[in-house]
Amino acid sequence: GAGVSQTPSNKVTEKGKYVELRCDPISGHTALYWYRQSLGQGPEFLIYFQGTGAADDSGLPNDRFFAVRPEGSVSTLKIQRTERGDSAVYLCASSPTGADSGANVLTFGAGSRLTVL
């Protein structure tokens, strides 16, 4: 597609429920990223995919968070047993490659706003 598409744009759920957030990156981009933006903060790195594999998942806060990218294109961020502290905007981004000797420019989607009641 022309840009990075994220669905849903808004998700309200109850504490303890399971949530999936979807990201459709720019066609041909091999690198895909998830970031989380809490209220009043800048985005924080969660996970980076190069192709189908998670090259770095060091930003995932705990084992309730998991992400997949089975065919190297669309990615799903999965959150189990949601907590109120998980409320944030989850941003997805993609880039042509994951590493660049110059500057690796990420293109971001509009985000999925998650509210856990």
Place this chain on the structure above:
Amino acid sequence: AQSVTQLDSHVSVSEGTPVLLRCNYSSSYSPSLFWYVQHPNKGLQLLLKYTSAATLVKGINGFEAEFKKSETSFHLTKPSAHMSDAAEYFCVVSPRGAGSYQLTFGKGTKLSVIP
């Protein structure tokens, strides 16, 4: 390790006056630096980037930023603010090469433009 400090959480300017958004960074290597803008309900949009070329970087919509290594600063400026510039601005630092996917964002500066 890397970090970014945006010195003002909120800046308010009158339309037609200059804009200055301040950013200081800390990095143990020669970094790449970026400014992104975020309009409500829109994705983050890249304004400009610094790699290792000219220290004065020109971006979109008349914005520019100057990399000052001695001051570890990367302030964003624009000569004349427009109403459409009202948004949140993020200063970002990353390594180059293999670790360049690890962007570290500042907390953001909200720019208000008064008619």
